[in-house]
Amino acid sequence: MSRRILIKGGRVIGAASPTADVLVEGTLIRAIAPEIAADDVEIIDAHGMIVMPGFVDTHRHLWQTAIRGVAADWSLVEYIRNIRLGYATSYRPEDVYVSNYIGALEAIDAGITAVCDFCHIIRSPDHTRAAVDGLRDAGIRAHFYQGFYDIPEQTPVFADHDSRLDHARATWRDRFSTATSDLISMGVALTEFGLVPMDSTRAEVAVAREFGLPITMHMGTLSTPDGVSKLRQAGLLGPDMLHVHCNASSDEELRQIADSGGQVSITPETELQMGMGIPITNRALAAGLKPTFGIDIVSDCSGDMFAQMRLALQTARAIDNERILQTGKMPVSIDLTVRDAFDFATIHGAAAMGQQDKIGSLAPGKRADIVLLAMDGVHHMPPSLDPLATIVLQARPSDVRTVMIDGVIRKRDGKLMGVDLPALGQRALASSAHLARAFETAAARTASSPTATTYAGAVSNAT
Ligand SMILES: [Zn+2]
Numbered sequence: 157m158s159r160r161i162l163i164k165g166g167r168v169i170g171a172a173s174p175t176a177d178v179l180v181e182g183t184l185i186r187a188i189a190p191e192i193a194a195d196d197v198e199i200i201d202a203h204g205m206i207v208m209p210g211f212v213d214t215h216r217h218l219w220q221t222a223i224r225g226v227a228a229d230w231s232l233v234e235y236i237r238n239i240r241l242g243y244a245t246s247y248r249p250e251d252v253y254v255s256n257y258i259g260a261l262e263a264i265d266a267g268i269t270a271v272c273d274f275c276h277i278i279r280s281p282d283h284t285r286a287a288v289d290g291l292r293d294a295g296i297r298a299h300f301y302q303g304f305y306d307i308p309e310q311t312p313v314f315a316d317h318d319s320r321l322d323h324a325r326a327t328w329r330d331r332f333s334t335a336t337s338d339l340i341s342m343g344v345a346l347t348e349f350g351l352v353p354m355d356s357t358r359a360e361v362a363v364a365r366e367f368g369l370p371i372t373m374h375m376g377t378l379s380t381p382d383g384v385s386k387l388r389q390a391g392l393l394g395p396d397m398l399h400v401h402c403n404a405s406s407d408e409e410l411r412q413i414a415d416s417g418g419q420v421s422i423t424p425e426t427e428l429q430m431g432m433g434i435p436i437t438n439r440a441l442a443a444g445l446k447p448t449f450g451i452d453i454v455s456d457c458s459g460d461m462f463a464q465m466r467l468a469l470q471t472a473r474a475i476d477n478e479r480i481l482q483t484g485k486m487p488v489s490i491d492l493t494v495r496d497a498f499d500f501a502t503i504h505g506a507a508a509m510g511q512q513d514k515i516g517s518l519a520p521g522k523r524a525d526i527v528l529l530a531m532d533g534v535h536h537m538p539p540s541l542d543p544l545a546t547i548v549l550q551a552r553p554s555d556v557r558t559v560m561i562d563g564v565i566r567k568r569d570g571k572l573m574g575v576d577l578p579a580l581g582q583r584a585l586a587s588s589a590h591l592a593r594a595f596e597t598a599a600a601r602t603a604s605s606p607t608a609t610t611y612a613g614a615v616s617n618a619t
Pocket residue numbers: 215217274374400452
């Protein structure tokens with residue numbers, strides 16, 4: 157019989173009773189009820205805690221974990237110049253592994269159990285292997301979206317765009333098509349529109365659709381404000397697409413995404429900082445889309461979902477309120493709720509991954525991606541009567557006490573399981589030092605790829 161775990165007496169989000177037990181068997185939630193009696197189970201005491209589904213991060217470049225904080229004061233233009241055309245040129249497979257492994261652990265530590273990893277640091281097949289290994293070793297649920305972006309190289313491993321497409325096919329064939337676990341699945345990350353010819357985009361989309369893989373892309377920023385329209389005109393817009401940012405996309409374009417069955421990811425912290433525009437939460441809802449949230453990059457911002465929920469919710473409220481204030485009146489009520497923000501960060505994210513039947517909420521038959529949130533800190537005295545208010549507006553990553561993914565406990569009583577943190581810290585420091593040293597000379601190498609040249613042109617146009 158599969159291993160059974162009984163989570164006792166927590167405030168279970170989604171349960172009908174004030175407190176409930178959750179029975180996990182193998183990878184699945186078997187039952188949720190006020191009182192479950194079961195033999196041969198491991199008991200986890202959740203009294204005084206919130207029991208919730210894990211957060212789903214729908215857009216993150218985990219490879220940037222090793223350059224944490226370098227972009228703290230950078231605009232998007234500076235980010236592209238210094239990271240996409242700079243730091244990226246010096247990443248070794250070791251740097252990608254360390255980044256993906258630690259970044260995924262950081263996510264788990266903060267209660268994120270599923271992540272869409274937008275991986276555009278594919279300098280060689282070894283980089284791809286390192287990225288997937290990092291995700292696998294951390295034990296996180298993930299979509300690994302392989303990118304095609306041709307990073308400026310002195311001696312490129314990939315001869316041309318076609319060889320990058322072939323490498324994606326090889327990744328699918330060798331690593332994912334026969335995988336026995338569905339914890340990590342593959343997708344495709346498109347290169348920015350307008351910065352590559354439409355034929356290249358068409359070819360990248362074709363690789364994904366050849367194998368039925370999901371597609372994600374940056375949308376409606378920088379030099380591609382009308383990217384949705386361009387995709388639609390090219391006949392490529394589809395339900396398999398997760399559009400990220402969309403700040404410059406028109407309301408009509410957002411409706412086009414909704415009509416196509418596509419999804420959107422909002423990354424509030426980077427969008428607010430980097431000059432991408434106002435997060436589209438309100439406009440997405442008006443267009444019939446279900447907002448989801450992503451962390452994007454810890455090279456500039458925080459790595460947890462609490463910060464993103466708070467920033468997005470209060471920004472969206474400010475936009476609604478301002479509309480009323482501009483008429484000389486005071487808002488008498490607030491439309492967007494903490495329940496909305498919680499759904500965006502959980503079940504909507506699961507839907508964006510095409511996994512709403514599997515994760516994103518707690519219910520019998522769903523996978524056991526479960527987070528226990530402690531409320532014993534002074535900032536919970538007294539605890540809010542509404543657990544969703546606690547999660548969205550009061551809680552901190554340090555409140556995340558226990559995390560289970562696919563029935564496996566990855567964090568227990570506040571400690572990540574099976575991780576040698578001091579040794580990992582040393583590897584992170586070594587990686588960070590290498591990248592910082594290499595960055596000093598990287599700027600001189602940025603003109604050697606067509607995409608880099610176009611990117612550099614876009615940056616100089618913007619400045
Ligand atoms: Zn991004």
